[in-house]
Amino acid sequence: MEKHILLRHRDVPGIDDLAVYKANDGFAAFEKALKSMKPADVTAEVKNSGLRGRGGAGFPTGIKWGFLPDNSWPHYVVANADESEPGTFKDREIMENNPFQFLEGLMIASYAVQANCAYVYLRGEFWQLAAFLDDKIKDLEDAGYLGERILGTDYSLHIHTHLGAGAYICGEETALLESLEGKLGQPRLRPPFPAVVGLYEKPTLINNVETLTNVPVIIQNGADWYRGFGTEQSAGVKIFSLSGCVKKPGNYELPLGVTYQELIFEYGGGIVNDNKIKAVMSAGASSDVVIADEFCLETPLAYETCEERLKAPLGSASVIVLDDTVNMAWLVNKTVNFFKHESCGKCTPCREGTFWMNSLTHRMMNKDVASEDIDLLKNVALQMQGKCLCALGEFSTMAVVTAVDRFRADFEMHVRS
Amino acid sequence: MNKLYNKYEKEIQGILARYPAEGKRSAVMPLLFLAQRDSGYVPEAALTDIAEITGTSATDVASIMGFYTLFHAEPAGRYRIQICTDLPCALRGSESYLEQVCDRLGIKESETTEDGLFTVEAVKCLAACHRAPMFQLQGDGEIKYYEDQNVEITMQIVEEIRRAIATEKGA
Numbered sequence: 001m002e003k004h005i006l007l008r009h010r011d012v013p014g015i016d017d018l019a020v021y022k023a024n025d026g027f028a029a030f031e032k033a034l035k036s037m038k039p040a041d042v043t044a045e046v047k048n049s050g051l052r053g054r055g056g057a058g059f060p061t062g063i064k065w066g067f068l069p070d071n072s073w074p075h076y077v078v079a080n081a082d083e084s085e086p087g088t089f090k091d092r093e094i095m096e097n098n099p100f101q102f103l104e105g106l107m108i109a110s111y112a113v114q115a116n117c118a119y120v121y122l123r124g125e126f127w128q129l130a131a132f133l134d135d136k137i138k139d140l141e142d143a144g145y146l147g148e149r150i151l152g153t154d155y156s157l158h159i160h161t162h163l164g165a166g167a168y169i170c171g172e173e174t175a176l177l178e179s180l181e182g183k184l185g186q187p188r189l190r191p192p193f194p195a196v197v198g199l200y201e202k203p204t205l206i207n208n209v210e211t212l213t214n215v216p217v218i219i220q221n222g223a224d225w226y227r228g229f230g231t232e233q234s235a236g237v238k239i240f241s242l243s244g245c246v247k248k249p250g251n252y253e254l255p256l257g258v259t260y261q262e263l264i265f266e267y268g269g270g271i272v273n274d275n276k277i278k279a280v281m282s283a284g285a286s287s288d289v290v291i292a293d294e295f296c297l298e299t300p301l302a303y304e305t306c307e308e309r310l311k312a313p314l315g316s317a318s319v320i321v322l323d324d325t326v327n328m329a330w331l332v333n334k335t336v337n338f339f340k341h342e343s344c345g346k347c348t349p350c351r352e353g354t355f356w357m358n359s360l361t362h363r364m365m366n367k368d369v370a371s372e373d374i375d376l377l378k379n380v381a382l383q384m385q386g387k388c389l390c391a392l393g394e395f396s397t398m399a400v401v402t403a404v405d406r407f408r409a410d411f412e413m414h415v416r417s
Numbered sequence: 418m419n420k421l422y423n424k425y426e427k428e429i430q431g432i433l434a435r436y437p438a439e440g441k442r443s444a445v446m447p448l449l450f451l452a453q454r455d456s457g458y459v460p461e462a463a464l465t466d467i468a469e470i471t472g473t474s475a476t477d478v479a480s481i482m483g484f485y486t487l488f489h490a491e492p493a494g495r496y497r498i499q500i501c502t503d504l505p506c507a508l509r510g511s512e513s514y515l516e517q518v519c520d521r522l523g524i525k526e527s528e529t530t531e532d533g534l535f536t537v538e539a540v541k542c543l544a545a546c547h548r549a550p551m552f553q554l555q556g557d558g559e560i561k562y563y564e565d566q567n568v569e570i571t572m573q574i575v576e577e578i579r580r581a582i583a584t585e586k587g588a
Contacts, residue, residue: 086503086542117437124450124487125543125553127560160435165446166486168541182442182471184484200440241546243505249547285504285542320505320546334504341541344484 005229005237006213007253009097018139021100027145029219030104033111034153037219042112046215048223050235055080055171055208056283056316058234058303061215067195068113068203076199077110077118078180078206082164082171084123086338087284087318090239090251091209095122095129098213099136105212107145107157108219113205116156121176124165133161168342172390173206175344186346187390210239230256234302238317245272245323257305261297264321275323279407282306283315285335286395288402289328292321312402328407329414332377332400333361339396350393353384357400364414374411378404421466425451429470442471445481449488454558457497458489486540487555494529494536496556496578498571502539505546514550515539517568522575534582535575 004010014020021027033042047062068075079102083091094102110118122130137159140146148156162180164170170179174188177199198204214236218226227235234256240263243249247269254263260280264270271277280296281287290296290312299309306314322331340354360377363369381397388394404411422429428451429444436443445467452463459482464475471478482488500515515526519537522530529536545551548564552571563574 083544084542087505087546088542089544089546092544123544124485125560125562128562162435162443163446163450164485165449165488166540167484179446180443181440182445182473182481184481200437243546244508249509251547318546320508322508326508331504334507338503338541 004253005217006094006210006239007098007251008101016097016099018100018143025220026100027104029216030107031151033108033219034151034155039112039114042108042219045223046218049218049226051211051214051218051226052234052303053208054210054238058314061207061211064195065109065112065205068205069196072203074117074202075113075115076202076204077106077113077115078176078199078204079106079118079120079212080171080173080176080206080208081120081122081126082176084168084171085284085286085316085318087243087320088241088316090241092126092129093251094209094213095133099133101216102209102213103136103140103159105215106159108215109205109207109212110157111155116158118157118159119180120159120161121180122161122163124163127163130161130163169344169392172392175390176206177204186344189389231300231302233304240301241318242268244321245275246321247272256302257300259298259300263301263319271321271323275325277321278324278326279322281320281399282312282317284318284320285338286315286398288312288398289406291406327413328403328410329361329364332403333365335399336361336396339392343392347388347393349384349387353380353393354396356380364411367414367416369415371412371415374404374408419466419469421452421463422470442473444471445473445478449482453489456492457495457556458492495534496554498535498537498552499540499555500537500552501541501543501545501549503542506549506551509549511550514566514568518571521568521572534579
């Protein structure tokens, strides 16, 4: 990309300062929406842009905005800044460096659904970042962009930050709402969906930080302009968090549809020590382990192509690269241990399944398993699938099943002799 | 009202103002952070105080404290060095880094140094995968990130903190 659309701080130094942000078209989109567009027009523009949720689910953003009913008030908007998926570190870079574009997106979303109160739910570890955002929110209040009767219109909006306290599950939107209400972060039964019964039982829109950060440029430049990036079904740009065995790990903002080959070898500089690439995971620890053959590497990173070609969803586009020094039984022990730790305990298949998988992989690391235990591990994983309220239980099985199927020899190495 | 409220009245008013009247309970987590600011853990008496302020029960507050990993029911070192050992960090050497830090401090993981200043803990992903090894430092009511670490850099940070505290005590 010649110029960044989301990671604009890389092109514009000091853009975290309100004056600098304003001098670079900052809040032009918010003013345009507020003064010349009806809320429904704003939603329509976002719908037409093809923007899809960047937190992982890929749900069309504008359609989600349209779900809030007109006969139940007040409405709330919550920015999901709980970024906790192993391999994901994009929202943090946005908020730390380009905070106003994110906040402007949140403000436009709030206007579109006519919410007068919005929360930014940050993971507790982002303690410093929350204080930083509080300062930026204060700057906006002082400048008249937030508060009562903004810029002389009838619209009022207040934004508050709220810290979680260390729980991956709170990235799941209904668990997030529970947590924001001061309860255990455990997912709710759906329906009703948060758009109808959300925060404090009111209609609530929840969007990921990166999703919201796209909104100002869409409103300013129009849906057609935005569709000029990416593919037919995956419009726009995406921030790819690249980690693992690559020479240049980091965030890369690229049009959707860039291939694994380009991301890993052109942008990421190739594999550490020039080792041979073995596999990739496209959505952090929640991913399938995909063999990095030619077919995989040629796959465009877009929602539809990852699904169609690899049966491995793009998710949050947190690409973990694995080279031929990585043993897949070791990897699965890592991911399973993560999910066991993060299971909220509500659903029995997830709570017990992650516990027993962890116990098996732990024994594997001590070479204290028989060959049948490898099948048992896969069997436990398969029995968890489709039986939990939220996706965490399902996610914990993805790497297990695919790694056992595709890299059985790595597991056999851990069988007791 | 109670001890916690009296101590932090203005701050607590500010916290409560962020939520609607029917959402008072939302203040439980911010208040737990407040309650553990002084000693690095939540004293038992604070549970009742928080319950009273937010209109819940002390049992509910205790269960929330137990659910979330950043709240601590037991005292530990003044500073918790929390090292991420999840998959992406482990691929960049965070497991051996954790061992080295423990060795240099003369403790095992989840133990506290003799001077009572540092507890080392292995934790889950902190959204800093590209700058591993890394740790967050939890203490004095704050959480700070330290990225692109190796054991030498970390030990310098540890020594700086030790010096600052010695000066604080001397003054």
